[in-house]
Amino acid sequence: MQLDELNELATKVQQAxxxxxxxxxxxxxxxxxxxxxxxxxxxxxxxxxDCQHVCVHGAGCMGxxxxxxxxxxxxxxxxxxxxxxHVTADDADDLLAHLGGPVIQRLHCPTDIPFFARQQKIVLExxxxxxxxxxxxxxxxxxYQALVTxxxxxxxxxxxxxxxxxxxxxxxxxxxxxxxxxxxxxxxxGEQKFVICNADEGDPGAFMDRxxxxxxxHRVIEGMxxxxxxxxxxxxxxxxxxxxxxxxxxxxxxxxQATKYGLLGSNICDTRFSFDIxxxxxxxAFVCGEETALMASIEGGRGQPRPRPPYPAQSGLWGYPTxxxxxxxxANIPPILRRGGAWFAxxxxxxxKGTKVFALAGRICNTGLIEVPxxxxxxxxxxTIGGGVPDAARFKAVQTGGPSGGCLPEQFLDLPVDYxxxxxxxxxxxxxxxxxxxxxxxMVDVARYFMEFxxxxxxxxxxxxxxxxxxxxxxLAKIARGQGTCRDLALLEELCExxxxxxxxxxxxxxxxxxxxxxxxxxxxxxxxxxxxDTAAAPVDAPETAS
Amino acid sequence: xxxxxxxxxxxxxxxxxxxxxxxxxxxxxILQVARENGIRIPSLCYVEGLSVWGACRLCMVEFAGDHRxxxxxxxxxxxxxxxxxxxxxxxxxxxxIVELLFAERNHVCAxxxxxGRCELQNLATECGVDHVRVPYRTAVYHVDASHxxxxxxxxxxxxxxxxxxxxxxxxGAHTWDLMGRGMNCQVITDxxxxxxxxxxxxxxxxxxxxxxxxxxxxHGTSAGEMERDADFLPYLSRMRHAE
Numbered sequence: 001m002q003l004d005e006l007n008e009l010a011t012k013v014q015q016a017x018x019x020x021x022x023x024x025x026x027x028x029x030x031x032x033x034x035x036x037x038x039x040x041x042x043x044x045x046x047x048x049x050d051c052q053h054v055c056v057h058g059a060g061c062m063g064x065x066x067x068x069x070x071x072x073x074x075x076x077x078x079x080x081x082x083x084x085x086h087v088t089a090d091d092a093d094d095l096l097a098h099l100g101g102p103v104i105q106r107l108h109c110p111t112d113i114p115f116f117a118r119q120q121k122i123v124l125e126x127x128x129x130x131x132x133x134x135x136x137x138x139x140x141x142x143x144y145q146a147l148v149t150x151x152x153x154x155x156x157x158x159x160x161x162x163x164x165x166x167x168x169x170x171x172x173x174x175x176x177x178x179x180x181x182x183x184x185x186x187x188x189x190g191e192q193k194f195v196i197c198n199a200d201e202g203d204p205g206a207f208m209d210r211x212x213x214x215x216x217x218h219r220v221i222e223g224m225x226x227x228x229x230x231x232x233x234x235x236x237x238x239x240x241x242x243x244x245x246x247x248x249x250x251x252x253x254x255x256x257q258a259t260k261y262g263l264l265g266s267n268i269c270d271t272r273f274s275f276d277i278x279x280x281x282x283x284x285a286f287v288c289g290e291e292t293a294l295m296a297s298i299e300g301g302r303g304q305p306r307p308r309p310p311y312p313a314q315s316g317l318w319g320y321p322t323x324x325x326x327x328x329x330x331a332n333i334p335p336i337l338r339r340g341g342a343w344f345a346x347x348x349x350x351x352x353k354g355t356k357v358f359a360l361a362g363r364i365c366n367t368g369l370i371e372v373p374x375x376x377x378x379x380x381x382x383x384t385i386g387g388g389v390p391d392a393a394r395f396k397a398v399q400t401g402g403p404s405g406g407c408l409p410e411q412f413l414d415l416p417v418d419y420x421x422x423x424x425x426x427x428x429x430x431x432x433x434x435x436x437x438x439x440x441x442x443m444v445d446v447a448r449y450f451m452e453f454x455x456x457x458x459x460x461x462x463x464x465x466x467x468x469x470x471x472x473x474x475x476l477a478k479i480a481r482g483q484g485t486c487r488d489l490a491l492l493e494e495l496c497e498x499x500x501x502x503x504x505x506x507x508x509x510x511x512x513x514x515x516x517x518x519x520x521x522x523x524x525x526x527x528x529x530x531x532x533x534d535t536a537a538a539p540v541d542a543p544e545t546a547s
Numbered sequence: 548x549x550x551x552x553x554x555x556x557x558x559x560x561x562x563x564x565x566x567x568x569x570x571x572x573x574x575x576x577i578l579q580v581a582r583e584n585g586i587r588i589p590s591l592c593y594v595e596g597l598s599v600w601g602a603c604r605l606c607m608v609e610f611a612g613d614h615r616x617x618x619x620x621x622x623x624x625x626x627x628x629x630x631x632x633x634x635x636x637x638x639x640x641x642x643x644i645v646e647l648l649f650a651e652r653n654h655v656c657a658x659x660x661x662x663g664r665c666e667l668q669n670l671a672t673e674c675g676v677d678h679v680r681v682p683y684r685t686a687v688y689h690v691d692a693s694h695x696x697x698x699x700x701x702x703x704x705x706x707x708x709x710x711x712x713x714x715x716x717x718x719g720a721h722t723w724d725l726m727g728r729g730m731n732c733q734v735i736t737d738x739x740x741x742x743x744x745x746x747x748x749x750x751x752x753x754x755x756x757x758x759x760x761x762x763x764x765x766h767g768t769s770a771g772e773m774e775r776d777a778d779f780l781p782y783l784s785r786m787r788h789a790e
Contacts, residue, residue: 460732
C-alpha cells in the first residue's frame with residue numbers, strides 16, 4: 001500500500017462515516033462489557049437494523065469505567081457529543097428515539113466535568129471513538145500514515161531522530177529514554193533483530209495496557225513496525241498475559257487485518273522492509289514482565305530472569321539484539337512520527353515529556369482510565385479529575401507504581417507527577433496504576449498485601465527475593481496481628497535493605513518499596529501495633545535461635 | 548557458559564581488587580580474576596566449568612566510588628575497575644543471605660551426611676553466622692530414595708541448580724530441572740517422576756558430586772560420611788566446549 005492509496009481509503013471511510021446522520025458508539029472495553037455493554041450494543045443493532053441514517057458500532061474504552069456501560073452519541077455536523085452512563089439494553093428504544101432531540105437527563109453523563117476536560121489524549125486519542133475491530137476506522141483516523149510515510153520517505157536514522165527529539169521515556173516504569181534504547185539496538189551489528197512489545201501488565205489495579213490493546217490495537221502494531229524499521233528488525237512479538245482474552249482477540253484481528261492490507265508482512269509498501277508479528281501468551285507470572293524473564297518465556301524456557309548485562313539490546317531473544325518496549329511507549333510512536341518529535345516535546349515537564357495514562361482505582365469517585373500531561377500534580381489527578389474520595393471519607397494515601405512503588409500521603413499531593421520527582425519521595429511512576437486509599441486503610445496491611453503479592457510472584461531463583469520476601473511477609477503479618485516487637489521491626493528494615501540491594505532482578509530489588517515508603521511516611525502506624533511499643537527498642541542482634 | 552572471545556580479539560585489562568592491581572583478560576569475570584589472584588569471594592551457585600547462574604548473590608562486590616553492587620560471577624572485568632570484595636555492608640548482606648538459607652529449609656548439621664564437608668556450613672563459618680536471626684520456616688519436604696544408588700533430600704536443597712546445569716551441560720541428559728516458583732521452587736527429575744523411575748537419568752552421579760550440601764547423596768552414607776569429588780568437571784567442561 002502506498003501513501004496515496006492509504007489517503008484514498010481514509011477519505012472513502014470518512015465519507016461513509018459522514019453519510020450517517022447519527023453515530024452511536026458503545027464502549028466495548030472489558031470493564032463496560034462486564035457491566036453489560038454487549039447486550040446494549042446488540043439491542044441497539046437489532047433496533048436500527050439496516051437503517052442508513054444511524055450507525056451503531058462498538059468502540060474502545062471511554063475512560064469513566066465507574067459509570068459503565070457508556071454510550072456516546074454524535075450527530076453529523078455537530079462537534080459536541082452526548083455521553084450516556086449506566087445504559088442498559090432496555091434503554092435502547094429511548095436512546096434511539098431521542099437521537100437529534102433533547103438529551104435524556106436520567107442517563108446523561110456530563111462531559112464538561114474535569115474528568116474529561118482536564119485530560120490530554122495522545123495514546124488514547126482514538127480510544128472510545130474508533131471501532132477497534134475495524135482497520136478502516138483506524139486508517140480514517142490518520143492511522144498507518146506515520147508508518148507508510150516513514151517507510152517511503154524517511155531513513156531509519158530519521159525515524160530515530162524524531163523519537164530522540166520527542167524525549168519519550170519508557171512507559172513501563174523505569175523511564176529509560178526510548179531513543180537511547182532504540183539507538184543501541186540499531187547500532188548492534190547483525191542481520192537478525194527482534195522487537196518485543198511488553199504487554200504483560202501485572203501490577204494490581206493497573207489496566208492501561210489492556211485498555212490500549214482493547215481500544216486501539218493498530219496503534220501498537222504501527223508503533224512496533226516503526227520501531228522495527230528504525231532498529232532494523234524483521235520480526236516482532238507481543239507478549240501479552242493470557243488473562244486479557246479480549247485484548248488478545250482484538251490484537252489477533254488487528255494483525256490479520258494489517259497483514260491483509262500489506263501493512264505487515266513481506267516488502268511493506270513495496271520497500272525492502274519486511275515485518276511480521278507473533279503473539280505470545282504469558283501464563284500468569286508477574287516476573288515475566290521483567291525483560292529477561294519475558295524473553296526466556298518467549299524462547300519456551302522457564303520464565304525467570306538472568307543477570308544483566310548483557311542487556312537485551314546487545315543479546316536478547318536467542319542471543320540476537322532485541323528491543324523491548326512497553327505497550328504505552330509503542331503507542332506513543334505513531335503520533336510522534338505524524339506530528340514530529342518537537343511537538344511531543346512541548347508537552348510535559350523538562351525531563352518527562354508527553355502524557356501518561358493512569359488507571360485510577362481504589363477509594364476514588366471516578367474509577368477509570370485517564371491520560372494527563374506529565375507534570376500535573378497528584379492533587380489534580382486524585383481530587384479534580386478523580387473526583388476525590390467517596391462517602392465524605394478523608395484521603396489518606398495514593399499508591400503509585402504497584403508492588404514496586406510506594407504510598408504517598410497528603411503532604412506530597414502538590415508535587416508534579418514525573419519520573420524523577422516521584423522517585424525522590426520514595427515512590428515511582430511505574431506503569432501507571434494509581435490506587436487511592438482513605439482513612440480506613442491500614443498502611444501495615446497495605447504493605448503486607450504487596451509483600452504477599454511479591455512473595456507469591458517471586459520466581460525462586462535468587463535467595464534474597466525467594467526467602468527474603470517470605471520472611472518480610474511473615475514479619476509484616478505478625479506486626480499487623482499486633483504480635484510484633486521492636487526487634488521484628490528492626491529486622492524487617494534490615495531485610496528491606498538486603499533484599500533491595502542484593503536481588504537479581506527488578507521484582508526483588510523493588511519488592512521492599514511499599515514497606516519502605518509506608519515506614520517513611522506512616523511509621524507511627526507500625527509503632528502503635530508493636531507489643532513493646534512503650535519500652536526502648538531492643539537490639540536487633542538479640543539471639544533467638546541457636547544454629 | 549560465558550563464551551570466550553577468539554584469541555585475536557582478546558585484550559588484557561588492569562583493574563584493582565581490594566586496592567591490589569591485577570590483570571585480566573577482558574572476557575574473564577571479576578570472580579575468575581579474584582580466584583586466580585587468591586582473593587576469596589564467597590559463592591554458592593557458581594562452579595567453574597558450568598554456565599553462570601547468578602542466583603545466590605553471595606559473590607556480590609562493590610565498586611569503589613559509586614558503591615554500586617554487582618555479582619562478581621556475571622560481571623566481566625573492565626579497564627580501571629576498582630572492586631571491593633569485603634566492605635562492611637557486603638559482610639552484613641552476605642551474613643543475612645546465609646541466615647535466610649538456613650531458615651528456609653532444614654539444615655541441621657549434626658545429623659547431616661555432609662557435616663564437616665558442606666559448602667553451606669563453610670559459608671556460615673566464613674560469613675560469621677553464629678546464630679540465625681530470622682525465624683525458621685520448619686517446612687517439611689520429602690526425601691526421594693527411589694534411585695538405586697542415590698538419594699535426594701529436598702530438606703537440604705539450596706536450589707543452586709548445580710545438578711540441573713551439570714546434568715544438562717556436561718552429561719547432556721537434562722534429567723534435572725526446576726518446578727514451582729518462589730518458596731515452592733524445587734528441583735525435579737524428569738517431569739516430577741521419582742528419580743528411580745527416570746528414563747533420562749544415566750546414573751552418572753555428576754549431580755551428586757557437585758551438590759554443595761547434603762541434598763544429593765549416595766545411599767549408605769551416614770552423618771558426616773558423604774565425600775565428594777568434582778575433579779572430573781574442568782576436564783569434561785573443556786572437552787564439551789572445545790570448538
